[in-house]
Amino acid sequence: MQRRILFRRLFLLPSLKSGSLTLTRVLTRYAWLASQARLQLPFLSTPLARNHQFRYLTTDRKRWLAYEVYLGFKYTVYIWAIVGCLVIVYGSVQQEWLERKYPTPHEWGFITRLRFRIAKWGPDRTDWVETDWVVIGEYAKNVIERLEDKKIEGAGLEDLTEGGIWIDGIGKSGYDITAKSEPWRRGYHEALMLGAKAAEQLDDHVVDTTRHLVFPASTIIGPSNPNPRPIPFGAEKAPLEENCERAYEEPETFYMRILTTRGFSSRQKMDAALAYASWLDFKNVPEAAMRMYGWALSLASENVPAPDRPYNPESYVLSDTARAPSTNILDALTALAAHKARNEDTSTALPILISILRARRSLPEPSATVASTSPLSDSPEASKLPDSPWTIGNILHTVKRLAAPPAYPAAPPSGETPPTRDAKERCEEAALNLYIGEIIYAGKAREDGLAWTREGVDLAEEQLHKLTPQHTDAAAKQTCKECLSSGLSNWAKMAARLAREEREKEAQSNNTSASNISTWFSLWGSGRDERDTPGRWAAEEAVVKERTRRAQEVLDDLEAPNTPFSSFFSV
Template sequence: MQHRILFRRLFLLPALKSKTPAPTRLLIRHAQLNSQTRPQLPFLSTPLAKNHQFRYLTTERKRWLVYEVYLAFKYTAYFWAIVGFSVIAYWSVQQEWLERKYPTPHEWGFLTRLRFRIAKWGPDRTDWVGVETDWVVIGEYAKNVIERLEDRKIEGAGVEDLMEGGIWIDGIGNSGYDITAKSEPWRRGYYEALMLAAKAAEQLDDHVLDTTRRLVFPASTVIGPSNPNPKPIPAGAETAPREENCERAFEEPETFYMRVLTTRGFSSRQKMDAALAYASWLDFKQVPEAAIRMYDWALSLASENTPPTEVPYDKGSYVLRDNAPAPSKNILDALTALAVHKARYEDISTALPILLSILRARRSLPETQSKSFTTYNKTETPSDSPWTARNIFNAIKRLAAPPAYPPPPPSGELPPIRDAQERCEEAALNLYIGEIIYASKAREDGLAWTREAVDLAEEQLHKLGPGPSANEDAKKTCRECLSSGLENWAKMAARLAREEREKEAASPASGTWFGLWGDSKHQKHGEKEETIGRWAAEENVVKERTRRAQEVLDELEAPNTPFSSVFSA
């Protein structure tokens, strides 16, 4: 046995030591390799016929699909989160901007302040180009704010009725409340909400509500017996409503005006402004008897804090006395509105003396005090750079701290100072007087008064200068006066120039017998020289002044860069 094992080892040893395999034929090699692969099982091989089964969802494909679904949900969540945060950021910046432009009392709730800001922004919106002001939305927001302020459970804690159970005014509703327990910002915000609702009610006075669709339409488009010729609906709008389905769209304006006049806690100036606005509305509705009563009420409110012996006007003619003390701003405004009402109804003999006495009183007011200029230390020099430490600190303070509610406006119970605002009011008085004198057939004098009003208004606008300033009310008054004055001046001059041309055309030629031949003095090469008359030259002057003043009326403030607007002091 041992010999046999030893012989086997010696026989196999040379074969194990040889490293190079023996050359083989190619076909034999491939046949050997194929024979060494794993067996071809049915579930691991590629199907060769339709009847063979195979796996579509492998383990690797499952993992890939799960990962793809995870990525889809992940990036979708990221996208909508970015969109949501962007909308919230935009809305927050917009509300901050609205709060600074239209401040609201800080003691009001969030929803009340939000709706009040949107309501006040409505008439001034310019982001919807070509779209008219939506007074329906403004009125609804303003009315909702009023309801929340009068509700004892929301914002009206401390608001009391004037009497037990309140006072009911026929045709108007409940009277005002006693809000003396509220703070001054709360009362001022409540007053602004009432006046905004009254303005919306004026705009919606001729509108109706279709109760079937809850849509508001002008009353002139209603189909029914009371409107036999309805106006057509604009293309693309809803169909016209039926008269039997319509009711009044909004409360009457006197509802809100009387709420202001009968509320205890408003100042005399606030009530006087409400009375004058209501009287102007009654003039528009052509109810002069009720309007004159409201003007008298406004004048009594303007002089209620003045002793009877110191009332500066005559109670019969309403003319300011020369030896009387200087009238307050409230009295001047009330008398001006009353005189305009008299002139509107052609009571010139009463209106003109009132306006002239007011103009004399305004011109005799004390001049404005000299402005106090800022002094700098010798080591400090003013810098125009927005990157100074003071500007950066002020910018951070404005962005971090909530804007302060503005202080209350002047009460109007003291005589005004003859500043830019009062000079613009003088220009408006000159304009009123010019219209009245021109209507009373003294056309040249009326045109002269109008020209003086235009000169004064344009001068004040140039003094106030371009860009934002503290005298925005004065600039607004002067712009309105200048625009109206140029329009009136142009109409007056055009009419006088037309009458002048007609008179020259109707008169016979001078210097000839019976007008049979033309004037040789004006003949040159067979053509007659045209001479410009006085009022034709005045008409050309008005056109040039209008062109020159248009630059002031249409001045546009240059937009600030983002950094300079943030860091501007």
């Protein structure tokens, strides 16, 4: 048995070895034949030497990418549409607010009205660090050019003569605008006055023609300016003289355009003449300024016959027996007297101012009809106003105000009739007291000058207390505010100077008395009360400081802002 098993091993082993060799060689090429039950994983197999190419952009991935691009484009369009709508809404609300605060004639075009609003808003803007008169002047000049262009807003304008009139050194004269409506003429006058104001502010500025930048003339680098003022840090480089020219027209260009235009009222021309005369005073040309003040007085009294004029044509003093002077005459005479006082002709200015003050104090009081139209009156209509803003009538009125364009304001008074002694006129009286007080104080009667100033401050403060925040007379508020501020400033300077002189006299007298005391009893004092008691003018100075503090509270309360939401429901 054992022998048989041995022979089987000897004959079978070579055949098994040969078969296993072939199977092993096969398995070296096809690893999957080794075991059908063995788990095949990617990380268990040996990586191939060459890289295989895979298809990354499949059909599903194409569809997904197209959808993502579509979503991105859609949301981008939505976001920009929302941003655009918000910008349009913001601009519309801003222009509506500007139109209500700075109204423009409705017959003007959209672009002209838009630029005129921005120009008028410029001096009052709070988002500017300082008023940019370059921007204001450019807008004002553009509005004037559009109004004088017969193809845009100037249809119906006529030259005064064939081909117009050219004034040497000034330019073209005015036009004949009598065919235009009153709102158009008033807006044209406002644009010219705004352009003149911008020209005054830019009188000493030049423009660099190579960079189109405006600089003060004191910063020019050139032979005419050997010591140029340094440029602020971060600003553009200073301009060269050969590249500079005048930045804006001269103020007289605009003033003479108004004075030579046919169609403006006497009041409008008089305002331009007074502003031009004040500019000439500032430029230290008193002779030309006096001629312009005389022209303004002639315009103020052109509708009054020469025999009926209430002032002396030589001394300009108002007569007590003449008719009551008009508003234009009072304003022109006041400006003329101030001009004479500035040029040290106080002997002529003081009688004029006193006669004007006497005439203003004799003006009639406001009638009951005018008083009943004020917002402070207890009229039946005022008593019917609702206490709550949420009534149906108030809400409908608010919707109407927001939907309908604001009406252009009515024409102001012509100034050819005597004024009434209302709050504004009483503040004008206070301003006259200040003028008279300055003139008298500059002379020998300092105490009398301070007394006149104190009286003017009292009158202005009294009227400010009467003008509540609900009062609609903005001109009266502004006049009283300016008068009170100027009066307190003058009063403080006068009292401070008198108090200083008083202290110097007291110190000098104390030194003299101390040198005369030579006895040994002075060691125990002179028997007098040595306490520091303030003098008369020192006490006056303390009173001025207290009045200034109280007046500042009144001025702050006067300009208290209203909440924007509640202002929509004002009736």
